[in-house]
Amino acid sequence: MRSRTSSRTLTAVAASLTLLTAGVVVVDLARPGLTAPVRKAVADVAAPAQELLSGWDDGRLTQLTAERNELAAEVTRLEEEVRRHGQLEALQRSSTWGDHTLVPARVVAFSPSTSPVGGRSVTIDVGSADGISADQTVVSVDGLVGRVLRVGASSSDVLLLGDPGVVVGVRFGASGALGTVQGTPAPGLPARGHGELTLTALGDTAIEVGDEVTTLGSPDDRPYAAQIPLGTVTSVDPDRGQLGATAIVRPHVDTDLLDLVAVVLVDRGGPESREQGARGTSGEQGDER
Numbered sequence: 490m491r492s493r494t495s496s497r498t499l500t501a502v503a504a505s506l507t508l509l510t511a512g513v514v515v516v517d518l519a520r521p522g523l524t525a526p527v528r529k530a531v532a533d534v535a536a537p538a539q540e541l542l543s544g545w546d547d548g549r550l551t552q553l554t555a556e557r558n559e560l561a562a563e564v565t566r567l568e569e570e571v572r573r574h575g576q577l578e579a580l581q582r583s584s585t586w587g588d589h590t591l592v593p594a595r596v597v598a599f600s601p602s603t604s605p606v607g608g609r610s611v612t613i614d615v616g617s618a619d620g621i622s623a624d625q626t627v628v629s630v631d632g633l634v635g636r637v638l639r640v641g642a643s644s645s646d647v648l649l650l651g652d653p654g655v656v657v658g659v660r661f662g663a664s665g666a667l668g669t670v671q672g673t674p675a676p677g678l679p680a681r682g683h684g685e686l687t688l689t690a691l692g693d694t695a696i697e698v699g700d701e702v703t704t705l706g707s708p709d710d711r712p713y714a715a716q717i718p719l720g721t722v723t724s725v726d727p728d729r730g731q732l733g734a735t736a737i738v739r740p741h742v743d744t745d746l747l748d749l750v751a752v753v754l755v756d757r758g759g760p761e762s763r764e765q766g767a768r769g770t771s772g773e774q775g776d777e778r
Contacts, residue, residue, distance in 0.1 A: 580630045580751055589714060591628075591751035592619055597644070609652045610635075611747055616643045624712040626753040632718035632741035633657075633704060634750050645752075649744045650719070651686055658705035659688070659719060666694035670702060670719060670738055677729050679737075684745070686720060686738040689731075696725050696736040710755050 580591065594613035615621050617640050627634040627647045635655075638648040648655060651672040659670050667690075674680070674687040681687065690696055700722040706715025720740040728734070 580628075580749065589710075590754040592621065592754060593749060593751050594627075594645075595749060596747045600646070609649045609744070610638060610646045611649065611744075613645050613647055613750060613752075614643070615752065616641045616645050618642050620754055621645050621752050625755065626710060626712065626714045626717065627750050628717060628753060629742050629747065629750045631743075632720070633713070634742050634744065634747065636712040637752060647750075650740060650742065651684065651744065657713060657719070658707075659702050660705055661688060661690075661702045661722065662694065662697060662700040664694060667691040667705065668696075668702075668733070674726075675731060675735070677731070678726050678735060681737060684740060684743065685723075686740055688722060688736045688738045690733040690735070692733070694734075696722055696734050698722055698724060698736075700736075702738055710753065714753050 580593070592615055594615040596611045597614050598612035600610045600612070613627070621637060621640050623637050623640055625637045627636060633650055635647045635649040635652075637645050639646040650657065650670075653671075653673050656669050656671045659668050660666065661668055669689050669691065670686050671689075672686055675689070678687065688696060688702060702719045702722065704713045704715055704717040704719055707713050718741050720738040722736045723739045724737045726735040726737070
């Protein structure tokens with residue numbers, strides 16, 4: 490506050506001196522003999538002002554600029570914190586599929602399918618120091634993202650849904666029929682678009698466009714917890730003699746746009762965890778990796 494007041498004062502003084510000097514110059518040009526007393530008065534007035542202005546050096550300007558930049562950086566940091574908090578709240582509200590502890594994480598790197606890490610994966614900024622271990626489920630506010638593949642002390646690699654080697658056990662439709670979802674269609678089926686998955690029914694239940702697909706669940710919720718939204722059926726494949734009906738599924742999560750995600754922790758000691766694990770044994774999800 491003091492800096493702003495000083496700045497305004499200096500500006501006003503500088504403006505006044507400029508006007509006064511301009512007036513003296515005009516008078517001096519018109520009547521040279523009349524300006525001597527005026528010059529002395531101006532000098533008497535200007536001396537303290539010049540002394541005051543002399544303190545406004547490059548060092549002070551540099552200091553004020555640095556303070557301004559620090560404040561701008563702090564505002565940016567706080568805005569990012571508010572945005573992340575809002576995303577985390579939305580993620581917690583979306584977890585209607587079970588009572589789980591979620592560890593929020595930020596995606597910090599992407600790996601192509603040709604990566605030596607193996608498969609389509611992303612790196613997140615939490616690891617073993619945060620309680621993360623291999624084969625834990627990873628979700629976003631929209632649904633299933635994938636599973637933890639490798640873990641370091643402060644980061645982890647996540648194998649994404651849709652990787653060619655991943656097969657996920659699911660339920661689909663109002664009746665909760667059993668099926669599997671994977672990233673590549675069986676030979677003879679129509680080609681899939683970018684990001685599209687293939688649903689294969691395990692029984693005789695017909696697949697309908699608009700059917701919601703959720704995870705079936707694994708023992709101890711590894712590698713996938715149960716009832717996590719996965720995607721929606723967008724079209725049904727023609728019957729070409731395949732063992733089970735197949736369809737195209739559009740996943741809820743766009744893995745090309747991942748930002749905030751969460752790792753699902755499993756409380757092995759609690760009764761709720763044991764109950765969920767028991768439910769998961771009714772059908773196990775497969776994952777070839």
